Amino acid sequence: MRLYPHSFSPISFHFAQSPRDFIVQEIPLYEWSDQGEHLILQIRKKGLSTQEMIKILCQVIGCKTKEVGYAGLKDKNALTTQYISLPYSLYAKVIASQDTLASKNIKILSFARHHNKIRIGHLKGNAFFIRLKKVMPHDLCKLESIMQKISIEGIPNYFGFQRFGKFGDNFLEGKQIIDGSKKIRDRQLSEFLISSYQSHLFNQWLAHRIKLCKILQAFSPKDAHMALGDQFHLTISAQEIKLLAQQPHFFKIFQGDALHHYPYGKLFFAQDANMQDAQRFIQKDISPCGLLYGKKTTLPTDLALHLQMPFIDPKIGAIGSYRFAWVFPQKLKYHYIPQKAHLELSFELPKGSYATILLEALCNHEIKGGDDV
Structure with a gap:
């Protein structure tokens, strides 16, 4: 289940992926x-x-x-x-x-x-135009508010439903290939299914971290200390929790987290949960990364590794990598047509990011594909 940072009641609208209402333009590198x-x-x-x-x-x-x-x-x-x-x-x-x-x-x-x-990978990103229908006027103010937050704070960089096939379960075949209970002769298809399993684990890790951050946002350091010990089995002091809660961005950086210069640059690891990295994150200079586990990847360390371990399958023999956990949409603009109840959105995302994930952040629930959201 994909979780999102903002706590508001879900918004419904109509979105159909069609050439008329969904336009994508590649931005070359x-x-x-x-x-x-x-x-x-x-x-x-x-x-x-x-x-x-x-x-x-x-x-x-x-x-x-x-x-x-x-x-x-x-x-x-x-x-x-x-x-x-x-x-x-x-x-x-x-x-x-x-x-x-x-x-x-x-x-x-x-x-x-x-x-x-x-x-x-030889692309900078993609520019999108999306037309949402059945956007009710009473929801418009809420959507405007969340779009302002997204422009400043960014969005989780989940893999979208498109990554997991028509029924959303092709990652299970990838897991079966890893476990040895399924064999597929088509090498390209086998590699795709395994990468889908890696993507599923990434999404699970990201939702887990967002749940943790929601606790830090909603509870006092004392209550958060108890909740993190009970639910996440974290050995962390109340003072450390207080420092995490003071980080300006919703998504907190933990000691040992993989960080990457944004949108280009080098990968490095947080030595501690310091405010300098947190300030660079809110300023969009760096972004935390999540692990797509596989061969030839350096693991995170310390508390970040503890939070990563439930989402590592050591049997994966494919090449691993890191992926931005958080991205910042650029040039986000909108136009509302009250006569038709249409909301037209335009924005840019870095390569590998899904426009439907931005829509999920707007409506605060998952999109499975199809029509009504």
Whole structure:
């Protein structure tokens, strides 16, 4: 269960992932050099996943999927714009195929050249436009207030429902693969399911930490000391709890936490729960990170490791990494249309973050996919 920091009654509205109401535009990591052996295409697709788009593209122009470079996967049920790379030798075939591709909901918006093939992760982030429907006027003030808080404080960086399949349970297959009770010959599918299990553990850890922070926010140091001992089995003094509660951000930094310069930079670990790191966090200079457990990852230490341990499966043999626990949406704007009860949102998120998680933070409950929220 995904938890959110703000305590208010859930808000309902209608959100449908459709090309009309959900628009995504990729923000490239760097400018194209206009020189080199790679052709860069800015592509707008509708009603297609990135993999489906690539398959059609390869069939039409006659190239292999391994020749196509892309930075990230984009939603199927949306109007999305992203960049892909191809060998420049295919330029003439691409030009000749534009009308055929357009008939299949793939439109080429621009051409460029670059020295390097686009690789996974080679993007700064994504810009979103979302139209929410059935937003009642009496909920608008509440939504405006939470959007102001989100602009300042950011949101938890959960993996969204899209990560876990149609029924939200593909991580269970990943766990079965790890446990040895299930074998899948398709290596790519097996790796995807295992990474889904890693994502599930991350989400569980993040919800656990948010629950802890809610206790620190709601209780006196004395009562919080008792609750943290009972529920989290933390060996921590009342004075340490008081210092944690004084940190300006809702999400508290614990000794041993993995921290990362935001949005780019190096990973480092908190030596103690000091106010300097907490100030840098509220100023959006750094952000705490959660573990996607696997090989070749350095574990957090001290209290942070104690809180991480329930969400580590030592049988995972995949490569591990760290992920921002908290992100800060940029350029968050909204426009309300009272005649239609529509709320139009636009914002930017760093790579790997989900727009639907921002919507969950707004409505204060999980979105499973589909229509009414």
